[in-house]
Amino acid sequence: MFWNVAGLGKKDREFWDNLKRWDAMVLMETWVEGKGEKKLRERLPDGYVWRIQNARRRNKKGRAMGGMIMGIRRELYVGERERKEVERMMTGVMKTGESRVRVVGVYIINMDLQSKLEGMVEWMEGWEEGVKTVIGGILM
Numbered sequence: 001m002f003w004n005v006a007g008l009g010k011k012d013r014e015f016w017d018n019l020k021r022w023d024a025m026v027l028m029e030t031w032v033e034g035k036g037e038k039k040l041r042e043r044l045p046d047g048y049v050w051r052i053q054n055a056r057r058r059n060k061k062g063r064a065m066g067g068m069i070m071g072i073r074r075e076l077y078v079g080e081r082e083r084k085e086v087e088r089m090m091t092g093v094m095k096t097g098e099s100r101v102r103v104v105g106v107y108i109i110n111m112d113l114q115s116k117l118e119g120m121v122e123w124m125e126g127w128e129e130g131v132k133t134v135i136g137g138i139l140m
Contacts (some may be wrong), residue, residue: 008032008040020045023073024094026105028138030067031055044069049077053090068105089120099132106137 008030019025032040034054044050048071055067070090078093078100088107093100108116120135 008043009036011043016043016045019071020047022071023076024092024101024103025069025071026090026103026136027069027071028067028105028107029065030069031064032067032069033057033064040069044071047074048072049074049092051090051092053087056087066107068107070103070105072103089116093131100130102131102133104133104135104137106135108137 008027030040032052032055037052037054040052041050051070053066053068055064057064066088068088068090070092072092072094076094076096078095080091080093080102090105091102093102095101104120106116106120
């Protein structure tokens with residue numbers, strides 16, 4: 001499941017409980033900066049492997065933009081080979097029965113589609129055969 005979830009700090013208990021329905025999820029446009037990460041981690045449901053990519057500010061006065069969180073149920077999590085982290089792109093691999101599925105979240109902002117696609121092609125080179133890939137995201 002891929003969600004745009006601006007303003008995580010204001011989400012109610014029901015939102016956090018409903019996350020437990022999913023085996024894998026990518027939450028985008030979280031607005032979470034480094035200073036809010038500790039508080040956020042306390043709210044994330046147990047039983048998942050969580051990875052957080054913090055939002056960034058364009059200037060001192062503006063609000064932080066972007067930010068992504070990926071969660072994969074712990075018992076399904078396979079991991080990912082070491083890759084250079086790419087801003088506004090996250091990936092993780094999970095098992096589904098006998099198969100493996102790579103979940104990729106992409107957050108494209110300011111019509112940066114071409115460079116993201118080029119980056120994704122480079123990033124995908126060398127991925128192992130036999131792993132299905134699901135790509136989801138938002139385009140702003």
